[in-house]
Amino acid sequence: MDATDEWSARYDALARTLPVGPDEAARLAAAPFLFGMNICVDARVDLSDPAAMAVLTGAPEGSPAHGLAREILARVARGVGGEVRFDWAEGPDWLRGRMPFRPALGGTGPQAAAVLARLGARAAIPLEDRTVPMLALIPPGVSIADGGAWVGAAEVAPCRDPVAEIYIFEYTAGRPVAGVVPPRSSRIIVRFSDRGIQRDPAFEAMAAGIAARAPAALVSGLNDEPASNVGAAGRHVFGLARSWRDAGLATIHFELAGYVSQAAVAEALELAHGAVTSLGMSHSELLAMDPDAADPTAAMMALGDRLGLDRVCVHADGWAAAVTLGDPEVERDALMAGCLAASARAAAGMPVAAPAVDPRARFEALPFPERARIGRWTFVACASPYLDAPATTLGLGDSFTAGCLLVLGRAAIRTAAPA
Template sequence: MHDSEADWRAAYESLVRRLPGMARSARLTLCGMSACVDARIDLSNAAALWTADHPDAAAFASMLKDRVARGVGGEVRVEWPAGPAWLAEHVPARYALGGVGPQAGWVLTTLGAPAIVNLSDRSAHMLARLPGNLLLAEGERTVRARSVQPRGARRPDIYIFEYTAGRAVGDCMPNRSSRIIVRFGDPGLEKDAAFDGLTPHLAPEAGTGLVAGFNCVPPADLDDELARVFSLTRRWRDAGLSTVHLEMSTFEDAALRDRVLDGARGAVTSLGMSHSELRDLAPGVADADMASTMRTLGERLGLDRVCVHADHWALTVTRRDADVEREALMAGCLVASTRSMAGQPAVPEGVADGATFHRPPVRDGALGGGWTSVAVPSPYHPAPLTTLGLGDTFTAGCLLVLGSAGSAGRQRIRQRA
């Protein structure tokens, strides 16, 4: 157990040295179910938004600036069909791989671990953003992304508006770094028949599975998509995959979010979300009482773990090995912190000198009924180069450890404790 900042820094430095070996011996991660290309826009370099005289553009800019002033990131759907064309003409953008599953796969392959991604969009626009070693399903086999020939039409981009503490956004000075994800429509999930057919055969030797992206499904299609995806994850579980993780996203309609959670019962073993998403799920719950709320949710859905990640800390309630969980949380925090300063997924080389460690609001301890709370501080940087994909990166780090946590993995962690 660690208490002081020096203890946590030493523990993370130790993990930096072990992580490459963990990645080299890692088992396959199955990553789904949404994918996109992100159009990244730096709000400190988007002057056209703040001077726009087009009424829709001005209203859009006002919405962004209000969220920046309140330090709110999250994801929103905007009814402005002409928005992408206006932005393309007026605001500079950079393009990057998006979607929880592809982001996690990108992180894992960067670390040296294998991952396969559900991907029906094989357009040149998408394939140009994939890491070459990321696996895709082609027929009845896996292939590396670099060997896939482009085909088909591209899907709509998702827009990511980034802002950084201390860098002006128009006449607003942010005190928190974050990003606002904007969808100009509901693109839906990827429907990759080869992935659906192949992954149940890969599941017995895989480490973990990941599904996410239900917030981008048109409401009229949600029930069918829940049935389709969770039928696949049940096949993974029946084939022997012990950890299937559902990563939540921001839902503007709580009823849709609750339909996803109800549909997940029995189909996944693990649930993850951001701190803000937990507050949306359980309004008014104090941070000190989060663990109890998370345990209740885990019991209702028949899960083994429920995880929350925040800027300064990460917390899990689990019915599995607490030592393995602590290692998983630290791996998630470490690779997310590294990405925040590198601007993209990168192999950790150490803990930056400027990183600080804040005490989590919940302490480790037994919760009753076989549940335990495990919390760690993250190596926190107040002015990161990016906040894009940090939650997905955190999830990838956790899954790397959880997928290796067989009996031998548990024994190694106990020996280090």
């Protein structure tokens, strides 16, 4: 059996365990996963459509639209995605009437919650921006605090005016974008303003009541704050996380995402100390912090030691890895579940109810051992099913995080003492 067949067989075995059964679904309805803290409406733009990019390249030289075209094409040429803060407050209004797009749910917590909903689990999210466009995108299975209960979006009355979209420019390896052929599939997230975190008192009150029984929590979204406000927003978010941890919530994960500066990253991490148990990021985000972290092992252990964490995980195109103080078997399954959820979404273009390895996927050799004991840490890694021409690259990191937390949350439920 070659490496591809071996990994495919291991993923097939894991896939049979992922969908949530009726008994577990009932348990999660009472005490769901807690996922926050940002949300947005994404405007998805397919850059292989010539009409889409022509809107920007045809704009006058020196205009904001023409500058955005240069930024996008430079990234497409390098096969680089990530997030960009582009200073053009009127951008969404200008683009909305000119560029074809598809609306989608955005934000790390809501995206991860949507993945769990497709798998039959339930996650609750904070929602301050209760607008008609936002509520229309939140799928069944994702809960919102309203009237002292967890309810679906269809039961929530809209109460705010619509807010500006975040634009997602997607491109596929080999498909030209305004004459530029990308070497790699990815997406560029363009934020024209800083939306900030969701401050939802109803969610915070109900989360406090179930924190001891919730399977796991996810916090993210400080990258949606202006750099000058990361500290204040971080103190709020990690104050909530610290109260959940004090109540007995075993797994509280902080997903890093892309920030406007490394100073903002450092501030967010410092505020996370003692409030979260787990940290995750893409390999590119880790390399931005530590350019010597091509092999992420030492950098992950250093972060874990510095921040007092139980686990640190990193995901890349062809692999995922973690250092953990917990059960390495559980961690291996968590990483593989994350990779499988992300790969299935890449193949289908959306979260799926029964993730499986796509026949077109390939597995690359791991650039480091699959497992190693290093001091008090255990290093665990797995190969990820990789598609050269995915249907989407949007939300893959969020899907990975959802898969990991599903496995870690299940493990916490099984080992918890009866309430």
